[in-house]
Amino acid sequence: MTERSGPQAHGATADVRGGPGSDPLAAATLPGRLGAGTGDNLHIGYRRVSLRFAGVTGVVGAAAVLLVLLGPLGALLAHLTPGTVRAALAGPGALQPLVTSVEASAVSLGVLVVVGTPLAWAMARGRLPAPRAWETGVLVPLLMPPLVIGLLLVFLAGPATPVGQGLAHVHLSASNTFFALVVAETYESAPYYVLGAEAAFAGVDRELEEHAALLGDSPARAFRRITLPLAAPGLASALSMAWARAIGAFGAVIIIAYHPYGLPMQIWVTLQQSGLAAALPFALVLLVVALPLPLVAYVWTARARSDTVAGPSGVADVAPAGWATRPVRARR
Amino acid sequence: MLTADVTVERRDLTVQVDLTVPAGTVVALYGPSGAGKSTLLAAIAGLVPLHAGSVWLGDRLLATGSAARRHAGGGLPLRDRGVGLLAQRPGLFPHLDAAANIGYALPGGGRDPRVGRLAEALDLTDLLAARPGRLSGGQCQRVALARVLAAEPRVLLLDEPFTGLDPELRARVSMLLAEEVARRQVPTLLVTHDLADAQRGADRIAVLDKGRCLQVDDPVRVVAAPATVRVAALVGYRALVPARLVQGAPVAGGRGAPPSSSGPLVPPGASILGVHPDRLVMDAGRASQAPVTAWLQATVTAVRAAGAGMQAEMELQDGSIVPLAIAPGVPVPAPGERLPVGVADAPWFDAAGDLVGERSEAGARLQGWG
């Protein structure tokens, strides 16, 4: 804990951020405000004008970006009619891939939560030797194209490899099985969860954990009462991101888990067999299944953020800095 | 009793302090920014590892430095230390409302009766349902203090507890603290950069500078008898005047009759006189009753309103500028006017900057002079 100027300094930084900067519109109205009132009024004037300016350009820009991003979704909905969707979903066994996908993704995420959460925490708190090595290791599956992951998994865990023979002893195979699907999905989604969770934990101010300890909490109790609730929104968004990656995993899946079909394979096979029109309804199913969790997590995160960080003053000194940015840690 | 004999390595500073806080007393850590006050507090709390030394609370070893670490494991875990730390950043838990924050360490949580009592004492009753994000800086500070007190710690470490509080709340907080300290006989360390806060709340003041403790003394003696010129500068002495400029009697040209001064003008070995603005006198009539040690030649550089009275800015012969309150009824001097000013009961320092002579008597006299 170094000597620092505390809340005031934080407040000042926040003001600069919200202030006009090089905003010409705000600068133009400045003289009138100067004559008008106190420093506080001046300050509020700044902010209001810059907000209005940001409003005009911001809304237009954001709308443009949103249109581009949502374009594919719009195209999808435009090409679907209720009839085709109904026909596609009513086919024999049409929903089995959905069940398979949901089950495999749930198992993947379960594994990630159990194994990845402690790893992410240890990485965030610098509890591991050679931290760079761990970070790189987690990044590798992210940096490799999923197709390459799939091919390497063939070499690593194919039935003729030592790993594959070991798996055979416990009646598992990483080739064209449900287990293979889970493995492929786990590889594709793990970096998203672990790195997201690490950021979520790193965002929790360590001073808060120390305060909890000084107030009598054991490390486990402080983790449950402080770290976990504060990291929860970040963990949830990491988890939902991982969910979307897992359920949509394709590159590694097509290599080692052609069967049993999950949703992406179903889309691919239907596209190959019957063309785009027949495949689109399943794309809709994938979206419907993959999207809600991220959306819920997003809404929750946003609400948690506004709950804790809003307020006219005393903001920056109490909000855990990591909610908006990386925490500014006091150097010891 | 808290006994801390610690060395803490900070990147830019080594803090090395040996300090004892008896049960039921408040010791203020007073010093400029960057002196290592908060670092020392963090080290005692256990948030910063000790480089050497140890922290004892009674017969319990809270923390120990690297030399002894092999045997003691660095001290007790944080949760067993019984330390109540009010840090400079309040560190409230943002996902809990004020009541839950205050009651964090209590079995009943936010509904524990102690929460209500502390909230009442700190004027927080209306804010108990609010999350920290909705509270002002001062409100957060008070919630954090209530949280510390609610846990009934065995030692209190308070970093600038009065920051951001208006005068009424300041009084309220310092009264509550005094009650708690007296009732539970807790050794208390209070960090402040404001001498008035230190004098108001503490039984003793430890003056810290550049990681070293320069003087530990009662609040009067720290100002009356600063151990060195550095302490003098830290506690408000505005000028350190060479002995050759000091006169035994006011020089002609001043107003009123020049009073006579008795006693030795410059004690043996002394070469520097400490000048504190609060001990300057101009009124010849009153000065005769005050123990004026020395007279200095000064020039009025400016006169301005100060509070309900007036204040003159006096330039001494060595070039230092000292403010001088003009007592009611005394004619206000004009800028440019040359005047003798008397220094009442001022400390003398030798050439090395150390205090000359035993000043306990002087301190007592100063109290009487008021």
Add this chain to the structure above:
Amino acid sequence: MKTHMQARWSGFPVRRRAVVAVAFVGVIVGACTSARSDGAAGTSTSAGVVVAHRSGTADVAFAGSLLAVDDKVVGPGFAHATGYTYTGRGGGSLGLAHEIASGEIAPGVFESVGSAPVAIVGSRRSPWYVQFAASPLVIAYNPNGTYGTTFERVAAGRLPLADAFDAMAAPGFRLGRTNPATDPQGQAFVMMVELAQRTLGLPAGIVEQILGPGVTTGGTGTTGQIFSETSLDAHLQAGQLDAASAFRSQAVQLHLHYLTLPAAVDLGDPADASGYAKASLVVPATATQAATTVHGAPLVIDIATVREPAQAADDAAAATAFVAYQLSAAGRQAYAAAGFTLLPATVVGTRSSVPASVLAAVRASG
């Protein structure tokens, strides 16, 4: 892709993002290097007069099994000889045909295995096509696998071919094939096993022993055998399969060990078409398609132009020129070298709409 990742990763510390960036640079450099070597391989085959560059692009969609020969040999040779630009894309023949039929892609030329995909494209876009080569099936095998020695001996003629099929029927044999629902090779492989059972006098149940129950009657068979076209060879080369379905051209290009099959079984000889037709397979129904029965037919390579109303004249000319080049001596030689069986070029469909240059090339092929 990169921006997408940046957005997602903006939450992570700068130094970590730096690691990502460095890795990206590595990947890109690697990609560039390999692209350069590809290009060199493509141009090395052609020599001679330099032809002036012509505007017009021959956009060729072809069955995935033709990828290597088209992209590396025929395409660059065509570009060098005619001055047109060549772009190629490979995929499952049936999948590509569906995409063309629905207007998702609009290539100028379509080369498929078997005539069924051209029929899907439709006579409006492709009123004619030319058969010019055949792609016989082989059984690629892993010489180091459990059954490697058996296959080696069969390949050397020291054991009868029937022993290879007996091995494939053994429990624990790891066979790989492609999806009959999407890939003509996947269908052909099933029918090849049926033909082998009849021709070699194997026990009646061996088809289902090798491929799984219901494989010819609308069931899925053993799904663990089914891999994507893209990865089947990789699984075999990684030593994770004992044997896999392959076209001879694939086996030649990838230097796989393979068993050549008799003409009556390998679906590569149009003269045996009537024999092939005795084999059949039911492709299960989907939401939009009823179950269909597919009969064995020679695995003939067909080439056709694909007409679109919006097609530029330059591109149409380039497409026609590509077909003519493919049927020329150079184009046919490239296919022969790549492991295909050359057939006399034969026009199927509306002969009157075949361009003169293509007809000339057909006649020249003999």
